[in-house]
Amino acid sequence: MSEQKLENVxxxxxxxxxxxxxxxxxxxxxxxxxxxxxxxxxxxQNTTDVENYPGFPEGIMGxxxxxxxxxxxxxxxxxxxxxxxxxxxxxxxxIQRVWVGDDSYxxxxxxxxxxxxxxxxxxxxxxxxxxxxxxxxxxxxxxxFKGEKVIVVGxxxxxxxxxxxxxxxxxxxxxVHRRDEFRASAIMLERAEQVPNIEMxxxxxxxxxxxxxxGRLERVRLVNTETGETEETEVGGAFIAIGHTPGxxxxxxxxxLHDNGYVKVDEPSTRTNxxxxxxxxxxxxxxxxxxxxxxxxGCRGALDAEWYLRDTxxxxxxxxxxxxxxx
Numbered sequence: 001m002s003e004q005k006l007e008n009v010x011x012x013x014x015x016x017x018x019x020x021x022x023x024x025x026x027x028x029x030x031x032x033x034x035x036x037x038x039x040x041x042x043x044x045q046n047t048t049d050v051e052n053y054p055g056f057p058e059g060i061m062g063x064x065x066x067x068x069x070x071x072x073x074x075x076x077x078x079x080x081x082x083x084x085x086x087x088x089x090x091x092x093x094x095i096q097r098v099w100v101g102d103d104s105y106x107x108x109x110x111x112x113x114x115x116x117x118x119x120x121x122x123x124x125x126x127x128x129x130x131x132x133x134x135x136x137x138x139x140x141x142x143x144x145f146k147g148e149k150v151i152v153v154g155x156x157x158x159x160x161x162x163x164x165x166x167x168x169x170x171x172x173x174x175x176v177h178r179r180d181e182f183r184a185s186a187i188m189l190e191r192a193e194q195v196p197n198i199e200m201x202x203x204x205x206x207x208x209x210x211x212x213x214x215g216r217l218e219r220v221r222l223v224n225t226e227t228g229e230t231e232e233t234e235v236g237g238a239f240i241a242i243g244h245t246p247g248x249x250x251x252x253x254x255x256x257l258h259d260n261g262y263v264k265v266d267e268p269s270t271r272t273n274x275x276x277x278x279x280x281x282x283x284x285x286x287x288x289x290x291x292x293x294x295x296x297x298g299c300r301g302a303l304d305a306e307w308y309l310r311d312t313x314x315x316x317x318x319x320x321x322x323x324x325x326x327x
Contacts (some may be wrong), residue, residue, distance in 0.1 A: 155174050155178070
């Protein structure tokens with residue numbers, strides 16, 4: 001095992017929030033270390049056109065946007081480790097430790113930016129047609145399906161919210177749910193039911209997404225979850241809205257979490273219940289989940305870390321560790 005110098009701040013996670021935190025921390029002369037992950041870029045790496053990020057009136061491809069975020073962080077001196085954090089050991093105001101394999105990195109503060117991943121159905125065609133008719137974000141992609149026949153899969157509030165938004169553009173929208181009863185709140189279900197071009201289809205679940213000659217989604221095969229009978233219907237788009245899984249596994253049991261696994265912060269700050277530990281982006285946000293809100297959260301995280309380092313005297317352990325690293 002090798003141990004490195006004592007860092008001012010380590011950022012874990014390379015996507016909108018993590019890269020923005022790195023830009024701000026670098027410009028504050030904190031010399032941040034960003035453990036961006038092997039598959040850096042987050043959900044936008046799997047996104048085609050991004051039309052709702054300010055500053056790009058013609059739109060921009062998701063991977064290109066993330067490459068620009070990354071390049072800007074590097075421009076100001078951010079050091080990158082393109083590998084996954086494998087272990088995190090947090091303290092309340094002491095030295096924070098992050099492992100990448102056998103390599104241990106120590107820091108006075110840490111910004112957690114591990115994001116969240118959309119839950120998947122796990123059916124054929126879902127992954128293959130991602131960005132080609134299958135989406136996990138109605139607010140992000142709904143406008144691309146103007147005049148189309150689409151489905152939204154799910155039965156909770158997120159599904160209702162996606163459906164209500166996408167219905168503004170779609171000609172027909174069907175909410176497909178595997179049970180007759182919906183988990184959505186009564187008010188959200190009522191709002192969806194009142195939209196003229198939304199209908200409900202229960203108890204059905206997608207069994208397969210089928211592409212057409214264009215290479216895009218053309219049909220979906222549905223299965224009746226009670227009888228097992230299947231049917232096919234033509235669709236131009238499918239939105240999977242069955243929830244997200246936050247990337248909090250490495251800090252579970254150390255930092256305070258909500259029941260759904262998202263990290264708790266003292267809003268509007270990014271402070272967690274542990275001194276020197278901050279959390280940003282979709283690891284915290286289970287409401288908006290947009291690129292721009294994640295970036296804004298990353299900005300707040302870097303400022304919070306900067307102010308923490310400015311106002312908090314180093315512990316005896318930090319002083320001894322820093323002196324030993326410089327010796």
